[in-house]
Amino acid sequence: MPIRLLLRFRSKQNVELKNDLVHALVFSLFPKEISEKLHGEKEKPFSIKAYGNSEGQVWFRLCLLRDELFPPLVSRYYLSKEAYALGNSELKPIVPGGIREEEAISYEELLNLEPKESYSVDFIKPTVFRKGRWDYPLPDPQTIFRSLYRKWVSFHPFPIKEEDLLYGVYSNAYILAHKIRVETVELSFGKLRGFVGNVIFGVEDRELSKLVHALLKFGEFSGVGKKCTMGMGVIKLCYEIP
Numbered sequence: 001m002p003i004r005l006l007l008r009f010r011s012k013q014n015v016e017l018k019n020d021l022v023h024a025l026v027f028s029l030f031p032k033e034i035s036e037k038l039h040g041e042k043e044k045p046f047s048i049k050a051y052g053n054s055e056g057q058v059w060f061r062l063c064l065l066r067d068e069l070f071p072p073l074v075s076r077y078y079l080s081k082e083a084y085a086l087g088n089s090e091l092k093p094i095v096p097g098g099i100r101e102e103e104a105i106s107y108e109e110l111l112n113l114e115p116k117e118s119y120s121v122d123f124i125k126p127t128v129f130r131k132g133r134w135d136y137p138l139p140d141p142q143t144i145f146r147s148l149y150r151k152w153v154s155f156h157p158f159p160i161k162e163e164d165l166l167y168g169v170y171s172n173a174y175i176l177a178h179k180i181r182v183e184t185v186e187l188s189f190g191k192l193r194g195f196v197g198n199v200i201f202g203v204e205d206r207e208l209s210k211l212v213h214a215l216l217k218f219g220e221f222s223g224v225g226k227k228c229t230m231g232m233g234v235i236k237l238c239y240e241i242p
Contacts, residue, residue: 001067002221003104004049007077009058009084009091017058019230020188021087022051026062026229028084029073043154045069047223048231058091061102063221065155074099107156110218115209118176118202119216125234126183126194127225135192135226137182139199141173142166144224148215151222158211165211172205173212185232194225194232 007029026046027035038044046069049061064070077099083090129136129143136143149165152158158165180197201216203209216237223233 001104001106002063002065002110002218003067003070004061004063004102004221005070005073006100006102007060007062008094008098010056010094011053011058011086011089011091012056013089015053015058015089015091016087017051017053018087019048019185019227019232022048022060023230025060025084025086025091029062029076030069031072031076034069034072041154043151044229045155047221047228047233049223049234051231057094058086063223065151065222105217105221107152107218110214111159111210113210113213113217115203115206115213117209118200119212120198120200120238121216121219122198122236122238123180123196123224123234124236125232126185126192126196127233127235128192128194128227129225135194137193137195139175139178139180139195141169141175141201145169145173145212145215147225148219148222152215152218160211165208168205168208169212172208173201173203176200176202185227187227187230192227192232198238 026048027038045065047063049063051060077093078095083092129147146166149158149162178199180195180199182193183196185192185194203212219235220237222228224235225233
């Protein structure tokens with residue numbers, strides 16, 4: 001079950017918030033045996049939605065794509081006596097009340113969302129895909145839904161095969177309008193350029209639209225494209241077309 005959490009910590013130091021450091025912190029939120037297993041997974045079962053600090057507190061929005069990760073994370077957060085490291089800073093959990101569940105939805109509920117004729121999607125953080133040797137910072141429908149499909153099937157079965165979905169997207173899904181720009185993200189290994197902005201997708205086939213709705217809503221939890229565990233590829237599905 002995808003779930004979005006808000007986690008809060010106290011810090012007595014000035015905290016340096018960088019994508020790479022936050023990525024490393026997430027692994028330390030789990031017990032060692034689980035963290036080591038997560039490192040070895042090709043498709044990581046979490047994404048980072050946002051983070052920030054104010055008035056001696058540091059907060060993170062984290063999405064988990066497997067519900068069995070929730071209990072060990074909560075247990076370690078509340079019971080561990082050790083501080084967490086974020087670069088050179090120490091973070092201490094806020095007990096009680098430092099974790100809040102903001103949204104959760106089952107895969108079955110996602111598949112039962114009502115189909116719509118169009119979907120407005122805000123790409124909040126830079127989104128980029130890998131195509132062969134190159135990074136691809138454009139909202140191509142097939143590329144977007146291939147990315148979401150592969151993330152989904154890593155954690156739960158999907159009703160149709162990838163090739164059938166992509167053929168349906170190619171035949172029935174299209175971009176109605178967009179307003180995007182390219183932004184650059186600096187990471188420890190270099191820079192990545194991705195697009196941000198709004199894209200409106202139209203879908204002609206009702207059954208396909210139901211699956212598109214499921215994937216886009218899932219994308220609010222999983223992220224889209226590369227480096228979603230570092231805060232990239234954050235999207236928001238808008239139900240009012242601008």
